[in-house]
């Protein structure tokens with residue numbers, strides 16, 4: 001798989017659905033990932049329909065799976081490839097929320113590098129007839145940094161790219177991402193592309209990460225939720241501070257795209273978390289958020305958003 005100095009939208013459960021991915025691609029993201037989807041749910045309950053939905057505009061796209069059992073993950077991967085034809089299947093070995101730890105899946109497996117290798121190996125084998133690569137997204141380890149052992153097992157299993165969020169699972173989001181380890185992984189991985197993920201806050205830091213680590217891709221996660229224009233800023237190499245009406249228009253467009261694959265009210269509820277972040281740094285933000293958060297229906301939310309847009313267009317900024 002080829003990844004050359006790409007700026008990639010990181011997978012984020014609850015945020016990086018088809019609508020947001022499309023808008024980020026339009027703003028300049030080079031590649032996207034779906035959020036993590038449960039292999040058991042895919043096989044037994046056809047659960048993935050809303051989460052796996054994507055359009056050609058989001059390509060290249062990796063559909064991300066997590067699970068416990070190598071055969072089950074491989075079978076889910078085959079089902080996803082036959083049904084959706086993504087550019088790659090990614091396996092999540094990073095998430096450590098209670099629910100997945102209880103299921104002994106995803107980030108839990110960082111404690112068992114050989115098991116991680118078996119999962120990748122089985123999935124690579126199953127996807128060979130489809131010529132679809134298998135990538136992995138990892139952290140440094142579970143309690144401790146065991147990156148070397150993890151990388152060795154994944155590489156031996158035939159992984160096609162590795163994305164590393166250089167914190168341990170136990171760290172969660174505390175402390176800071178250790179990009180020195182992205183550099184180390186790049187050295188270990190040879191010709192297999194390495195993507196770094198963690199704490200990139202603005203476009204200037206993107207080139208810095210490429211230069212300092214030699215990595216092949218830089219992922220943008222939380223910074224893209226509050227500022228999806230970061231991709232445009234990087235492409236144009238200049239700061240961009242969208243007006244409030246432009247921010248509202250972004251949300252309105254995202255909502256209308258979400259209605260293609262989410263029920264209307266569900267989409268309106270889901271987007272509230274992003275709205276509060278996209279108004280970050282704006283004067284009068286608390287009042288804007290309050291109006292949005294108190295909206296009880298789609299109708300009310302749209303009314304409030306349009307009112308905010310009008311107020312700020314009329315010189316309220």
Ligand SMILES: Cc1cc2nc3c(=O)[nH]c(=O)nc-3n(C[C@H](O)[C@H](O)[C@H](O)COP(=O)(O)O)c2cc1C
Nearest residue numbers: 010011012013035036137165197198199220221222
């Ligand atoms: C709300 C949220 C949801 C996330 N969901 C996923 C996910 O589904 N799959 C995954 O591999 N990583 C997930 N991550 C981790 C991000 O992809 C990324 O590695 C991490 O946030 C560090 O990058 P950042 O500092 O740019 O946000 C999630 C992170 C956040 C904040």
